[in-house]
Amino acid sequence: MSALRSMGQLHASVAIDVRPPYNPDVNGASPGIACLSRSAPLSPPVESSATMTEKFEKVDELRLEPVDSKHSHPKDNGGISIHDPAANDAEQLVHDHDEFTPQEYKKLMLKVDLILMPMLMIIYGLQFSDKTSLSSGVVFGLREDTHLKGNEFGNLSSFFYMSYAVAQYPMAWVLQKVPLGRGLAVCVIIWGVVVLCLGVCNNYAQLAGVRTLLGWFEAVVTPGFAIFTSTWWLRREQSLRQGLYYSMNTFFAMVFGVGIYYIGKNAQENGGLSGWRVINFFLGGVTIGMGVLFFIFGGTPDEVWWLSKREKRMAKARIVENATGSTQHPWKWHQVRECFRDPQYWFAMLFALAGNIPNGAITVFNTLVYKGFGFNDLDSILYQLPGYAVTFVIVVASAVGVRYYPKLRFPLAILYQGITAFVLLFVGLAEVGRWARWGVWLLCLVYSIATFITAWPMISMNVAGRTKKSFFGGSSLIVYCIGNVIGSQIFLPSDAPKYHRGLIGCAICLIASIFITGGWWWYYVRTNRKRAQFFASQGISEEERRFRAQVNGELDLTDLENKEFEYVT
Numbered sequence: 001m002s003a004l005r006s007m008g009q010l011h012a013s014v015a016i017d018v019r020p021p022y023n024p025d026v027n028g029a030s031p032g033i034a035c036l037s038r039s040a041p042l043s044p045p046v047e048s049s050a051t052m053t054e055k056f057e058k059v060d061e062l063r064l065e066p067v068d069s070k071h072s073h074p075k076d077n078g079g080i081s082i083h084d085p086a087a088n089d090a091e092q093l094v095h096d097h098d099e100f101t102p103q104e105y106k107k108l109m110l111k112v113d114l115i116l117m118p119m120l121m122i123i124y125g126l127q128f129s130d131k132t133s134l135s136s137g138v139v140f141g142l143r144e145d146t147h148l149k150g151n152e153f154g155n156l157s158s159f160f161y162m163s164y165a166v167a168q169y170p171m172a173w174v175l176q177k178v179p180l181g182r183g184l185a186v187c188v189i190i191w192g193v194v195v196l197c198l199g200v201c202n203n204y205a206q207l208a209g210v211r212t213l214l215g216w217f218e219a220v221v222t223p224g225f226a227i228f229t230s231t232w233w234l235r236r237e238q239s240l241r242q243g244l245y246y247s248m249n250t251f252f253a254m255v256f257g258v259g260i261y262y263i264g265k266n267a268q269e270n271g272g273l274s275g276w277r278v279i280n281f282f283l284g285g286v287t288i289g290m291g292v293l294f295f296i297f298g299g300t301p302d303e304v305w306w307l308s309k310r311e312k313r314m315a316k317a318r319i320v321e322n323a324t325g326s327t328q329h330p331w332k333w334h335q336v337r338e339c340f341r342d343p344q345y346w347f348a349m350l351f352a353l354a355g356n357i358p359n360g361a362i363t364v365f366n367t368l369v370y371k372g373f374g375f376n377d378l379d380s381i382l383y384q385l386p387g388y389a390v391t392f393v394i395v396v397a398s399a400v401g402v403r404y405y406p407k408l409r410f411p412l413a414i415l416y417q418g419i420t421a422f423v424l425l426f427v428g429l430a431e432v433g434r435w436a437r438w439g440v441w442l443l444c445l446v447y448s449i450a451t452f453i454t455a456w457p458m459i460s461m462n463v464a465g466r467t468k469k470s471f472f473g474g475s476s477l478i479v480y481c482i483g484n485v486i487g488s489q490i491f492l493p494s495d496a497p498k499y500h501r502g503l504i505g506c507a508i509c510l511i512a513s514i515f516i517t518g519g520w521w522w523y524y525v526r527t528n529r530k531r532a533q534f535f536a537s538q539g540i541s542e543e544e545r546r547f548r549a550q551v552n553g554e555l556d557l558t559d560l561e562n563k564e565f566e567y568v569t
Helices: 002-009 052-057 086-099 102-140 142-146 152-166 168-177 180-198 204-218 221-230 235-270 275-297 309-322 333-339 343-372 377-382 385-404 406-429 434-441 447-461 466-490 500-537 542-554
Strands: none
Touching: 102 142, 102 152, 102 180, 102 204, 102 221, 102 235, 102 275, 102 309, 102 343, 102 377, 142 204, 142 275, 152 168, 152 204, 152 343, 152 466, 168 180, 168 221, 168 466, 180 204, 180 221, 180 275, 221 235, 221 447, 221 466, 235 275, 235 377, 235 385, 235 406, 235 447, 309 542, 333 466, 343 377, 343 406, 343 434, 343 447, 343 466, 343 500, 385 406, 385 447, 406 434, 406 447, 406 500, 447 466, 447 500, 466 500
């Protein structure tokens, strides 16, 4: 490793890729992070039997030349690629990591957590409350006031998710063209205005138009937050942060559930403005306020004003450990094409489909399921709150558990999906009293935790390459929407009030998702094992591998191009 460190002292400060031409994966050759050239014509690649020590001892005899990293593709020149000066900056950023002390990093991240995490948590909670305000409104006169009939209520959810899906690629492209923090903030402000407009709708057509707009601008939240998280926190830190802001879905559902209960009760007792309109005015105003705050304080390390130049360097140097890149890069179409030959992409798509059909059904019809137990309108709101509390506690506990025991991630995802499948089958098939069904139904939302400890974190932790990350996230959300649209149509009005067929259909989807999750987990473990065995056979140390993986990440190489990359399992 001493030889590797000495490379940073060379005038052309570029890391060297001296791997043999053998590729440990089946997905094409690795471009590598740099290359070797001699004053004489280029020679064939170094023999694979040479040891790493012997290779690095030859560094002084070689002349380093820049590599074309614009497209992250190697130029075929006798097996040796030649890169552009961007590699200098990438390697320098990796070397910067050791310039700062652990105490400095700790102080910096405390500042970052205190400023950014409250905003991320509140905004994420609001997007869930804004999206599901329709479900609460239905028990406070929304159907009657807007003259909804037949399956029009279910269609309003479909319009939201169809728009959410269509917006993914255009909005991913926009977020890559504008500063990430500003782009997210503007979308939050606009969707807050849209939620306000929901409160003044008087018919089905107006509701459909507003829900479509809401889906378009909320489309940026999950993929945008995944990318945003990867620019600030290490991979081992991301699950806890993502778990905390995801937990706000259920926390806000509890808080606003209490508020909605009293708003509805007051409207029923005293008349005046319908409760569902007041709910949307309140949620829209809070959302706009948070969007303005995020516009002022949110952003990547390069964008925020509240870090000094040294702190910005520190934040960027720290994050190179992820090997997924820490800076903005131009759109690269070859990274889009790579998604279609990446097995993890297809596992993620199948998971998003099977796991979100139940989500679409439960999110929209949860209140109506409670009414099916025999509760009245107000009670159906009140008796949902313990379920949200249970899910909130499990989410936070899972996030903490995965932070300190990362290997729990996939087993927990499988467990939670299994629990919800049991709950759905029990409520759908068992002939028991309403209190027994209510008690079991308290666990109905734990399936969603699987998505937020596997699917969404994988975008920020296991997908490298800025364009690939954006496209991967957008695709996941499109399939997520397709699943939710299907789910919103599973609970048919003719099946009310118990919705037996819809509940059983959702359980079948979750059972399928369990097998998909297991296959996804197996793929990561198998790929990591193959790569580790290959590098061990070549005498490449773990430290050397990590260093090269980090430089490759800063050069915007993908996880398939960067063979030193190790997947989080």
